[in-house]
Amino acid sequence: MKTETKEKNTVVKKKSKGKKALKILCIILAVIVAGAGVCAVLSSTGNKANIEKISAFEPVEKDDRLVPEKDEDGNWTFTTDRDFKVMQLTDVHIGGGFMSLKKDAMAINAVAAMIKAEEPDLVIVTGDVSYPVPFQAGTFNNLSSAEVFAALMEQMGVYWTLGFGNHDTEAYSYYSREDISNFYGADARDNTYCLFESGPEDVDGYGNQIINVKNSDGIVTQSLFVFDSHSYVDGDVLGIMWKYDNIHENQVQWYEESLNKINAKNAEIAKEKNLRIPETVKSAAFFHIPLTEQKDAWYEYADNGFSDTENVKYHYGIAGEGKKVVYSGIGEDGLFEKMLELGSTQAVFCGHDHYNNFSLEYKGIRLTYGMSVDYLAYPGIYKEGSQRGCTVITFSPDGSFDCKAESYYQEKYSSVYDKEEVVMQELTTVEIADEYK
Numbered sequence: 360m361k362t363e364t365k366e367k368n369t370v371v372k373k374k375s376k377g378k379k380a381l382k383i384l385c386i387i388l389a390v391i392v393a394g395a396g397v398c399a400v401l402s403s404t405g406n407k408a409n410i411e412k413i414s415a416f417e418p419v420e421k422d423d424r425l426v427p428e429k430d431e432d433g434n435w436t437f438t439t440d441r442d443f444k445v446m447q448l449t450d451v452h453i454g455g456g457f458m459s460l461k462k463d464a465m466a467i468n469a470v471a472a473m474i475k476a477e478e479p480d481l482v483i484v485t486g487d488v489s490y491p492v493p494f495q496a497g498t499f500n501n502l503s504s505a506e507v508f509a510a511l512m513e514q515m516g517v518y519w520t521l522g523f524g525n526h527d528t529e530a531y532s533y534y535s536r537e538d539i540s541n542f543y544g545a546d547a548r549d550n551t552y553c554l555f556e557s558g559p560e561d562v563d564g565y566g567n568q569i570i571n572v573k574n575s576d577g578i579v580t581q582s583l584f585v586f587d588s589h590s591y592v593d594g595d596v597l598g599i600m601w602k603y604d605n606i607h608e609n610q611v612q613w614y615e616e617s618l619n620k621i622n623a624k625n626a627e628i629a630k631e632k633n634l635r636i637p638e639t640v641k642s643a644a645f646f647h648i649p650l651t652e653q654k655d656a657w658y659e660y661a662d663n664g665f666s667d668t669e670n671v672k673y674h675y676g677i678a679g680e681g682k683k684v685v686y687s688g689i690g691e692d693g694l695f696e697k698m699l700e701l702g703s704t705q706a707v708f709c710g711h712d713h714y715n716n717f718s719l720e721y722k723g724i725r726l727t728y729g730m731s732v733d734y735l736a737y738p739g740i741y742k743e744g745s746q747r748g749c750t751v752i753t754f755s756p757d758g759s760f761d762c763k764a765e766s767y768y769q770e771k772y773s774s775v776y777d778k779e780e781v782v783m784q785e786l787t788t789v790e791i792a793d794e795y796k
Contacts, residue, residue, distance in 0.1 A: 386785050395462045398742040401457035409464055410510045414472040418516035419478050419497050427518060427554065427570070430455025432620065435554045436579075440686065440756055443572045443581065446479035447645065447750040450524070452736045455504030462741055463504070465779055467511055469732055472774035474515045477765075481554075481570065482517055483585065485710040485729055486524025489539075490736055501532040507540055512552055516596025521553040522566050524647035524711065525590040525598060526736070529718045530597040536587075540565040563607040569617055574756060577628045579621050579640050583752045584704075586610055586646040586694075603648045603711075605688030611697050615654055618642065618703050627636030635649050641758035643706040644698075649728070650707065652695040654685035655757065656721035661791050671675060676717030676728065679746070679786040686712050691738050698716035698724055706752075706760060713737055714746050714786060716764050730764050744768050744781035 364781045427435040489504040528536045543555040557568035566589025572581040589604035699705040706725040718727035730748035734741040752762040
């Protein structure tokens with residue numbers, strides 16, 4: 360009898376403990392859900408406040424504004440006989456969460472000031488508009504930062520597009536590359552100035568597109584290729600091992616086929632109008648993650664005592680990222696070799712490495728890091744200013760170009776809201792460690 364009573368009491372105690380554990384688990388889950396809800400509300404309220412701030416920026420008003428039109432192949436095309444001015448922005452890193460609102464406002468202010476002063480015909484962002492890293496931004500929502508940036512560009516009234524970076528659509532983000540592409544897509548939303556196109560369905564990635572500049576004779580004088588350089592590979596889902604992807608083979612094939620088509624059309628028009636034109640159209644490429652050749656070129660330059668070589672000609676800037684210097688894709692992609700073979704592309708513009716801003720020629724092709732905007736991703740970078748700015752690229756009617764790195768902290772970039780105080784740190788190139796060569 361006593362044994363039965365003891366066993367019953369043991370069962371009752373176990374059930375009681377089970378109910379208590381379940382109750383604690385439910386409380387924990389409720390706290391998490393409530394916390395997530397509070398964070399979402401705070402983030403939404405803060406983003407709305409930043410969008411309201413955007414309304415104070417004066418839009419760009421140009422007497423000779425160029426308005427693009429779609430050509431027969433579906434590419435946006437600007438027609439002009441004057442210089443064509445492109446501003447490259449990179450690594451804007453808008454968090455879009457309650458923890459990053461102040462730094463997001465700084466980034467917005469910087470972008471607006473530079474665009475207003477430069478009055479570019481086109482802005483190309485080479486990746487990482489968004490930075491939805493929860494322990495820095497306070498959100499997983501990568502759409503909210505895209506919404507803030509799109510609102511800014513609409514207010515500024517300049518045409519723009521972008522190539523995705525690794526942070527725009529993290530593995531843990533709410534929205535995929537396809538989702539964000541649908542948001543940016545010119546046909547998917549009421550968006551006057553965004554020229555973003557998702558790109559051919561049979562080509563890897565989202566945002567592979569061509570923007571052409573042609574003269575009044577109808578000859579394309581410059582083709583601007585924007586590539587999706589993808590994200591992480593080799594099991595590095597969260598990017599903590601710095602294993603980055605490369606441009607894929609079918610993207611290289613798309614690049615070649617597109618150039619052949621443009622050249623054929625140019626030749627047809629030239630024949631009809633009895634014009635003399637170059638054998639191939641001049642072009643430039645824009646994407647986020649640098650080519651392995653960017654690393655090869657800098658290492659060759661550094662190994663020669665930071666002096667030019669037969670292959671490398673230095674133009675400007677510093678590699679300030681640390682011993683590895685260039686965080687390129689871990690594989691080979693064939694794009695640079697194809698560029699050399701076709702003889703069209705004279706310049707490549709990338710981002711990704713925020714303290715790198717160097718520009719050099721490698722085997723006749725100019726490889727340039729854009730000045731970054733980032734206030735959020737790198738620890739303490741909001742207090743530093745030497746790396747922050749934009750890159751201004753001028754394409755001439757004869758197909759030639761020039762580019763210049765511009766610091767945000769120049770007087771010509773006057774901002775609506777006060778610029779933050781920063782240390783203009785000395786960017787120095789470190790000795791390259793042997794293990795990274």
